[in-house]
Amino acid sequence: MVGLETERLVFRQWVSSDYTQLSKFFADKANAKFVGGVKNDEESWRLMATYIGHFVLNGYSYLAITEKSSKNLIGTVGLWKSDPWPEPELGYWLLPEFQGKGYGIEAGLAVKKFALDELKLESLVSYIDPSNEPSKQLALRLGAQYDSTIDLLDFGPHSVYRYK
Numbered sequence: 001m002v003g004l005e006t007e008r009l010v011f012r013q014w015v016s017s018d019y020t021q022l023s024k025f026f027a028d029k030a031n032a033k034f035v036g037g038v039k040n041d042e043e044s045w046r047l048m049a050t051y052i053g054h055f056v057l058n059g060y061s062y063l064a065i066t067e068k069s070s071k072n073l074i075g076t077v078g079l080w081k082s083d084p085w086p087e088p089e090l091g092y093w094l095l096p097e098f099q100g101k102g103y104g105i106e107a108g109l110a111v112k113k114f115a116l117d118e119l120k121l122e123s124l125v126s127y128i129d130p131s132n133e134p135s136k137q138l139a140l141r142l143g144a145q146y147d148s149t150i151d152l153l154d155f156g157p158h159s160v161y162r163y164k
Contacts, residue, residue, distance in 0.1 A: 001060050001078065001114055006106045009074070011063045013055065014048050018064050021073050022048055025095055034132045035093045036155075054080065060119065062091060065107055067098075074098035077107035079115055079124075084153060087123045090115065090163065092138070099134075108142045112163055127158040136161065 004011040014022075023044035026032045032039065039047060055061035062078035075094035081087070090111055092104055115121045126139045130149065136159065144161035152158040 001063055001111070002055075004063075004110055004114060005068070006110050008068055009103060009107055009110075010066050010068055011078075011107075011110075012066060014052050014064045018073050019045060019048060021095060025075075025093070031093070031096060034129045034135060035091075051076070051078075054082070060115075065103070072098075074103055077104065077111050079111060079119075079121075086127075086150070086152070087125050088115065088121050090124055090126050090142070092135075104138050105141050108138060112142055116163070124163040126161045126163075127152050127155075128161060129155075130157060130159050 001011055002013050023039075023041050026035075026039040026044045026047070029038050036047075051062045055063070058081060060079040062076040062080060065074050065077055066072060067074055073095070075092070075098060077090075077092040080089045080091055090108065092108060094104055112124065115124050125147070126135070126144055127150075128135045128139060139161035142163065144163045147160040147162040149157055149159050
């Protein structure tokens, strides 16, 4: 996944200079509400390290996404599958100033294609808090269909959107 590109975006590994933006994102309750909740500075640093570690272990993860033109970090779109996680997940979050520009759909389609065509994953889902309407709309635009609602580990009820 590292080096994956779209017309406007580049997927790359996280670097220490990304920490400031990531930490700022997770310090804001409105941003972090649907992606694990508010994190203090140390928790944000550990989250970034977790993304990197997941990549080392699995060959894929939530990667840093940058705009080609500005090289600015815009957020993450990627794949997650830890041992306790039910199925491989396509997940995403974008910094507020980069939302509404079509980056989510552009990046999501690239990751979905990579997951299904390159990794040949047998299943791919997005787990979405039932009250997260923007995320549900993006999953639908990416070609997912609502499948069911499950209790997702310690995160509570989540809607399962399945990609075909």
